[in-house]
Amino acid sequence: MNSRVKVISFGHRIPSELREQFTKKYFSEADFFEVRFNLIMTKELKPQVNKLVMDALILADVGTQAPFIILPGVNVASVMVVSLIHGLTGRFPFIIELTKTHDFPYSWRLKEVHDLDAVRSLGRDHRFPKFSPKKGV
Structure with a gap:
């Protein structure tokens, strides 16, 4: 090792x-x-x-x-929040991505919602490819 x-x-x-x-x-x-x-x-x-x-x-x-x-x-605090929520709930939280609008200096709108459990599954698909569900099934 x-x-x-x-x-x-x-x-x-x-x-x-x-x-x-x-x-x-x-x-x-x-x-x-x-x-x-x-x-x-x-x-x-x-x-x-x-x-x-x-x-x-x-x-x-x-x-x-x-x-x-x-x-x-500089995302250390963000990762800690995600990790703590995962530890408390047993799954990753959904992440809401915002984007700035040009209307006001501190105005935001929804860009996308990210499913971190799906991202984790993507990693598992790489690690355990023979157990991954086949696409289209």
């Missing part, structure tokens, strides 16, 4: 100082991977995120090992 941890950064450079801090504080052996994280916000997000994540996991050769990730943007 490989004892080295994998650190994947989505959209952020990993400077040598950060690498040193991480390895000194948490793990002495780590492999770091920087992944460009560019999304086209006018297109459906799920397939774009799926491709970026799958490409990153293949690049890092994580297998079933849970990688350490540096999220795109």
Whole structure:
């Protein structure tokens, strides 16, 4: 079993100082991977995120090992909210994506609703392809 941890950064450079801090504080052996994280916000997000994540996991050769990730943007609190709700309810919440309107500075409208359980199922389809339901069935 490989004892080295994998650190994947989505959209952020990993400077040598950060690498040193991480390895000194948490793990002495780590492999770091920087992944460009560019999304086209006018297109459906799920397939774009799926491709970026799958490409990153293949690049890092994580297998079933849970990688350490540096999220795109500053979304740590958002991920914690989602994780806590998942822990309390047993399923992921639906995420409502908003987009700004040009009418008022702080006016928003609904863009799309994302089913995170469906996103998780997409990941499971990659992990357990022989158990995935066949399309069109």
